[in-house]
Amino acid sequence: MAHHALVFGASGILGWGVVDQILKNYPEKGVFNKVTALSNRPLTQDNAFWPSAGPGLPDLHVVDGIDLTIGTEKGLIDTFKKRIPEIKTVTQVYYFAYAFNPDFPTESEINLGMLQRGLSAVEALAPNLEYVIFPTGTKKYGIHLPQKPFEAPFTEEMADVPQPWHDQLFYYVLHRELDRMQQGKKWKFAEVTCGPVVGFVPHKNAYNIPAIWMNYLSLYKFMHEKGHPDAASKDVPFPSPPGTYHVVFNDGGQDIFARFSIYLCLHPDAAGNSELYNIADEAKPASMAERWPYMCSLYGLVGVPPVPETDPAFRRCVTWVNEHSDQVEKLAKEKGVELQGVGIDTGLERFMEWINFNHDVSLNKARAVGFREEQSFQEVWKTVFDRYVKAKRAYLGA
Numbered sequence: 001m002a003h004h005a006l007v008f009g010a011s012g013i014l015g016w017g018v019v020d021q022i023l024k025n026y027p028e029k030g031v032f033n034k035v036t037a038l039s040n041r042p043l044t045q046d047n048a049f050w051p052s053a054g055p056g057l058p059d060l061h062v063v064d065g066i067d068l069t070i071g072t073e074k075g076l077i078d079t080f081k082k083r084i085p086e087i088k089t090v091t092q093v094y095y096f097a098y099a100f101n102p103d104f105p106t107e108s109e110i111n112l113g114m115l116q117r118g119l120s121a122v123e124a125l126a127p128n129l130e131y132v133i134f135p136t137g138t139k140k141y142g143i144h145l146p147q148k149p150f151e152a153p154f155t156e157e158m159a160d161v162p163q164p165w166h167d168q169l170f171y172y173v174l175h176r177e178l179d180r181m182q183q184g185k186k187w188k189f190a191e192v193t194c195g196p197v198v199g200f201v202p203h204k205n206a207y208n209i210p211a212i213w214m215n216y217l218s219l220y221k222f223m224h225e226k227g228h229p230d231a232a233s234k235d236v237p238f239p240s241p242p243g244t245y246h247v248v249f250n251d252g253g254q255d256i257f258a259r260f261s262i263y264l265c266l267h268p269d270a271a272g273n274s275e276l277y278n279i280a281d282e283a284k285p286a287s288m289a290e291r292w293p294y295m296c297s298l299y300g301l302v303g304v305p306p307v308p309e310t311d312p313a314f315r316r317c318v319t320w321v322n323e324h325s326d327q328v329e330k331l332a333k334e335k336g337v338e339l340q341g342v343g344i345d346t347g348l349e350r351f352m353e354w355i356n357f358n359h360d361v362s363l364n365k366a367r368a369v370g371f372r373e374e375q376s377f378q379e380v381w382k383t384v385f386d387r388y389v390k391a392k393r394a395y396l397g398a
Contacts, residue, residue, distance in 0.1 A: 026262060075110075210384055294377070
């Protein structure tokens with residue numbers, strides 16, 4: 001039987017990837033016949049830059065304007081009946097909807113309500129539901145805490161941060177709720193965790209780490225070509241304090257994340273129920289000392305090690321881009337490139353600086369259930385930058 005995937009949060013960095021992979025006939029032609037992409041923000045196949053429809057490809061149904069933070073389960077059921085006529089055929093749910101709030105207890109409360117309304121509505125209308133995936137990150141391993149409870153590489157058995165943080169983080173709140181909702185049901189679920197997500201997104205995203213570096217390099221390249229004194233050198237120091245340059249981690253690329261999520265849904269017996277899995281592009285972690293020179297090379301620039309914060313040449317990406325807003329406008333006017341929006345750009349940049357310790361994840365459990373796909377960081381970053389170039393959100397040079 002061909003599958004119908006329902007993707008919540010399809011305009012987000014991970015949800016976008018699931019839709020993209022299914023529309024490319026992953027894992028093979030005929031496995032999916034339909035994917036329904038749900039989004040709160042305005043979304044079309046064209047502005048999402050997904051593959052165009054064609055013979056032998058799954059059908060795509062985009063449903064935007066779905067705000068899970070308001071309303072009732074009954075109201076959402078009525079909406080789904082009207083706007084997703086074939087919802088009864090849904091077999092898999094990728095619950096990638098998320099609402100950011102800087103206060104953890106408030107964030108948990110908001111996202112719990114979203115899950116309850118959204119998934120309960122699907123349960124009421126999709127009797128053939130088989131599997132549910134929801135994503136989390138390495139805050140699961142306490143990387144945000146003042147005292148780190150675990151040392152990398154992180155394994156799934158470690159994922160139990162101490163109180164009071166355990167009950168505040170929405171990851172645990174949602175997992176407990178899924179356990180409750182699943183009791184006595186035939187469908188199963190898994191939680192999938194990754195490190196820094198590398199991917200394309202059509203809208204502003206709170207945790208879009210690639211966009212911070214991409215915006216900086218795009219503007220630097222444009223100004224360098226113009227002979228601007230603030231971008232005179234072809235050598236570009238890594239724009240962060242030196243302590244982060246040799247920290248190792250593995251990227252959570254959106255393509256591998258999507259493929260693994262799909263793999264679990266298609267192998268429910270192996271995947272099990274209520275399990276937590278780590279995933280990353282490569283089992284072997286790498287540092288920015290390896291990534292940065294390659295990223296700069298895509299722009300025809302030379303990535304070099306960072307300089308001390310006291311050095312006049314030290315820069316932070318977001319601050320530097322904001323200081324050159326006139327050049328941002330020229331880049332848009334002359335090249336048609338609108339830099340990618342990042343929801344919490346300054347806060348995210350400082351958080352990245354704060355993580356001056358190894359934070360890679362182990363992939364042994366993912367390998368144990370049979371998933372062995374990998375992508376090099378070079379392949380991942382080039383793919384992502386190319387996607388933003390196509391969307392006119394990045395500038396690699398004339």
